[in-house]
Amino acid sequence: MAELFTQFDILGAFRMTILLTVLSAIGSLVIGTIVAIMRVSPVRILQFLGTSYVNVFRNTPLTLLVAFCNIGLFVNLGLRLADQNSPTFLVDNNIRLAVLALSVYHAAFVCESLRSGINTVPTGQAEAARSIGLTFTQTLVHVVMPQAFRGAIAPLGNTLIALTKNTTVVSVIGVAEASYLMADMIEQRPDVLYTTFAIIALGFVILTLPVGVAVTSLSRRLAVKR
Amino acid sequence: MSEQTVLFDAPGPRALRRYRVIAGAGGALSLAVLAWVLVKVGEKGNLTGAKWSPFLQTETWTEYIVPGLVGTLKAAAISIVLAGVLGLLLGTGRLSQLAPIRWVSSVIVEFFRAVPVLLMMLFTFALYSTNNVFPPSQLSLAAVVTALTLYHGAVIAELVRAGVGGLPRGQREAGLSIGLTDSQTLRSILLPQALTAMLPALVGQLVVVLKDSALGYVITYEELLNKANQVGTADQNIVPAFLVVAVLFIVINYGLTRLAVLLERRLNRRGRTSGRAPAEPGALPVDLMRTNTETG
Numbered sequence: 068m069a070e071l072f073t074q075f076d077i078l079g080a081f082r083m084t085i086l087l088t089v090l091s092a093i094g095s096l097v098i099g100t101i102v103a104i105m106r107v108s109p110v111r112i113l114q115f116l117g118t119s120y121v122n123v124f125r126n127t128p129l130t131l132l133v134a135f136c137n138i139g140l141f142v143n144l145g146l147r148l149a150d151q152n153s154p155t156f157l158v159d160n161n162i163r164l165a166v167l168a169l170s171v172y173h174a175a176f177v178c179e180s181l182r183s184g185i186n187t188v189p190t191g192q193a194e195a196a197r198s199i200g201l202t203f204t205q206t207l208v209h210v211v212m213p214q215a216f217r218g219a220i221a222p223l224g225n226t227l228i229a230l231t232k233n234t235t236v237v238s239v240i241g242v243a244e245a246s247y248l249m250a251d252m253i254e255q256r257p258d259v260l261y262t263t264f265a266i267i268a269l270g271f272v273i274l275t276l277p278v279g280v281a282v283t284s285l286s287r288r289l290a291v292k293r
Numbered sequence: 294m295s296e297q298t299v300l301f302d303a304p305g306p307r308a309l310r311r312y313r314v315i316a317g318a319g320g321a322l323s324l325a326v327l328a329w330v331l332v333k334v335g336e337k338g339n340l341t342g343a344k345w346s347p348f349l350q351t352e353t354w355t356e357y358i359v360p361g362l363v364g365t366l367k368a369a370a371i372s373i374v375l376a377g378v379l380g381l382l383l384g385t386g387r388l389s390q391l392a393p394i395r396w397v398s399s400v401i402v403e404f405f406r407a408v409p410v411l412l413m414m415l416f417t418f419a420l421y422s423t424n425n426v427f428p429p430s431q432l433s434l435a436a437v438v439t440a441l442t443l444y445h446g447a448v449i450a451e452l453v454r455a456g457v458g459g460l461p462r463g464q465r466e467a468g469l470s471i472g473l474t475d476s477q478t479l480r481s482i483l484l485p486q487a488l489t490a491m492l493p494a495l496v497g498q499l500v501v502v503l504k505d506s507a508l509g510y511v512i513t514y515e516e517l518l519n520k521a522n523q524v525g526t527a528d529q530n531i532v533p534a535f536l537v538v539a540v541l542f543i544v545i546n547y548g549l550t551r552l553a554v555l556l557e558r559r560l561n562r563r564g565r566t567s568g569r570a571p572a573e574p575g576a577l578p579v580d581l582m583r584t585n586t587e588t589g
Contacts, residue, residue, distance in 0.1 A: 107300055109300075109301045109304065109308075109312060110312050110315050110316045110319065111316065112316045112319050112320050112323075113315070113316070113319050116319065116323055122543070122547055123543060125546075126500065126504075126542060126543040126546035126547050126550070127504075127539050127542055127543060128503075128504040128505070128506075128507035128508075128518065128542060129504070129507075130507040130508050130510050130511075130518060131507055131518050131521075131535065131538065131539055131542065134510065134518065134522070134535070135535045135539075138522075138525070138531050138535070139531060139532050139535055142531075143337055143339070143531055143532050144333055144334065144337055144339075144532070145337070193300050197301070197302055203300060203301040206300060206301070207300065211300065232407075232408075232409040232410075233409070235409040235411040235412060236411060236508065238411070238511070239510065239511060245412075246409065246411050246412055246415065249412060249415055249416075250415055253415060253416075253419045257419065257423060260416070260419055260420065260423065264412070264416040267412055268404075268407075268408045268412060271407055271408055271409060271412070272404070272407045272408070275407050276407065
């Protein structure tokens with residue numbers, strides 16, 4: 068077992084998994100918040116755009132998005148997200164394309180989580196805010212959103228867990244994270260198939276279990292007491 | 294869309310004017326983005342008739358798209374049926390009166406829920422191929438179905454548990470008080486109501502199964518995405534091919550999502566089950582919300 072750790076860069080692969088998770092989490096939170104605000108805004112066309120975004124990306128397989136980012140955006144359309152002269156251009160570019168695909172995909176779920184968070188805010192809160200003369204933006208920023216984020220911790224956390232597991236999909240475009248390494252290990256050392264699977268699977272249990280526990284306790288602690 | 298009336302008053306003349314300005318700006322911006330995308334896509338010749346004409350030929354559909362669609366639907370159909378059976382077993386296992394059965398089911402459910410589907414797929418593919426469990430032609434299908442069944446079986450087990458947990462306590466008490474045993478109560482009183490209540494969530498799960506079946510791309514299962522890739526390589530039109538397949542996925546999945554919503558409304562209106570239908574993410578209990586935001 069120890070020799071597997073020396074032969075393969077298992078920790079490095081999981082570092083990449085964590086890096087992808089963190090970057091995509093930030094990206095999807097930003098995009099998802101914008102889309103959620105569009106969906107609850109009073110302007111029809113923004114609502115429509117937000118709803119379309121969610122319907123399109125929630126119903127498309129992530130595998131398709133990831134593959135398209137590489138084959139479509141990069142190879143065919145020539146989108147470059149890294150310095151082309153850099154020696155690590157292909158690696159960097161693929162990582163950034165992967166983060167792009169993961170962020171865009173999970174933003175749809177972040178948006179739905181936030182919307183369910185907004186639903187937990189009682190009507191009286193927004194009514195009170197409006198009755199003291201706050202505008203839509205002020206109501207949203209100072210009254211509704213802070214409570215909505217706290218109410219949305221559970222679904223947001225679950226999106227984060229799903230995101231952690233979904234980073235495995237970017238091995239499709241050759242980003243060297245955990246599942247890419249696993250495919251490599253299976254090919255080179257078919258004799259230790261079970262150990263390989265156990266190590267990588269355990270890695271994901273270790274990554275996702277604490278998040279699940281933290282989310283449950285945070286969502287209880289931070290829930291707005293009513 | 295009830296929350297919208299909560300967040301803002303009925304707009305007056307000034308607000309209406311402002312909304313129109315924002316709507317105009319938003320519309321113009323999105324049109325500009327769309328135009329820019331079309332120009333960029335067109336620059337590489339993706340909008341020429343030659344790139345799209347393969348989709349007007351019957352061969353493209355009979356050779357690639359339809360077999361791919363059949364592959365995707367076949368994997369999804371087998372998986373959802375097997376996952377339903379597994380989920381029912383594990384779900385009732387977690388509700389069992391016998392502690393060891395409960396523990397074993399819990400460990401199995403938590404493990405398969407924590408492990409990414411792709412890992413399971415790679416593992417079962419390698420496992421089956423080294424041990425020659427299936428004929429080579431069925432190998433990738435078997436691996437896809439196994440991985441999807443194990444993962445979604447665990448998810449459905451949680452749905453079953455939540456469905457039973459969502460029933461009023463009186464249901465179980467009534468069963469026990471007329472002399473049924475625990476397992477009889479579960480089988481003939483709790484499960485039928487719970488299953489009806491979770492029908493929308495099950496249909497929603499089918500969407501996730503369909504999306505996840507695209508992971509078969511990695512182990513060369515002949516599903517829609519793989520076929521799109523083949524079309525794109527054969528006709529040099531990868532971008533149109535991906536777009537067509539994406540639209541197919543979106544149409545099917547959107548239809549299923551609508552069906553789930555309809556089912557839920559119908560169940561709520563009919564009110565024949567005392568369970569809640571947990572199809573909206575907001576209505577799900579905390580530890581279950583994961584199911585609605587799953588992979589792809």
